[in-house]
Amino acid sequence: MPATDAATVDYFDRHCHEYGRNRIRGVAKVLRPLVGPQARLVDVGAGTGSNLARLSKALGVRDITALDASSETIARVGSRLPHARTECVSILEPQQLRHLAGTFDVVLMAAVLHHLVGSTRAGSQRLAQEGLRNAASLAKPGGIVVVLEPVFSPRGAWIRGLDPSGALFWLKRAVTSVTSERVPVLGYWNNIGAPVVSFYSHAQVSSMVVSAGLTPVHRDVRRQSLGWADAVIERGDATYVARTRKVA
Ligand SMILES: C[S@@+](CC[C@H](N)C(=O)[O-])C[C@H]1O[C@@H](n2cnc3c(N)ncnc32)[C@H](O)[C@@H]1O
Secondary structure (H helix, E strand, C coil): CCCCCHHHHHHHHHCCCCCCCHHHHHHHHHHCCCCCCCCEEEEECCCCCHHHHHHHHHHCCCEEEEEECCHHHHHHHHHHCCCCEEEECCCCCHHHCHHHCCCEEEEEEECCHHHCCCCCHHHHHHHHHHHHHHHHCCEEEEEEEEEEEEEEEECCHHHCCCCHHHHHHHHHHHHHCCCCCCCECCCCCCECCCCCCCCECHHHHHHHHHHCCCEEEEEEEEEECCHHHHHCEEEEEEEEEEECCCCC
8 A cells, every 4th residue: 555645645736835934044044054056955745836946046056856746736836946857756655766865965844744644643653754764865975854844742731641633633534534625613724624634743853853864953943823722732833954874
């Protein structure tokens, strides 16, 4: 059975959102002293291509590649960035990635880990780990891997033993068994419908980065308000910049 979730790919074939530009500004600031204009940059799960457009412009880099499991997404990036190489591949299918292994100076993976979902929460976590390891394999020895990921942690002693991200995963699994549409609750971004997502805490993503054989050089979590839900859950936008091992 393929590891790539067909329902997630179908969702991104039909919906493609443009996210805020602030996330990339911070990344560009960290990368500028480390990356020259000849660098090869790849965006794994490129979405609209906005991150690739902004980061390559900020770093003065021309050699850019967009990878995504959604063919519609890849077609949109192709029209937006005609000089970019584009490939419709899944980061969970290593045989599709072999020809790209070890060829990039910078690998960007933004808001993708929580979309690598399996039939259970533990299975999803294994896929996220595998996806990150596969993404890291695209970098040259000593290359840079940037992971941007929304992170969630229960707030307060009474809820700490609970797993709100797990509850959301199972709720979405149940709702998406009856509809493939988005089901917004209290506004568009609070959604219990498609796609199923498996969110992680800062500690969990940090540990995935290290388990992928990467050495972190920068970590940062910017707190984001969830409004009424702030009382029970803490949300942050996390940035991890890490290096792959150099060959001895
Ligand atoms: C939330 S969007 C993020 C898009 C972009 N990185 C950004 O931050 O704006 C998640 C993206 O991951 C892609 N994706 C989901 N599963 C994938 C997989 N197995 N391999 C590659 N891309 C995948 C989706 O098609 C979608 O474009």
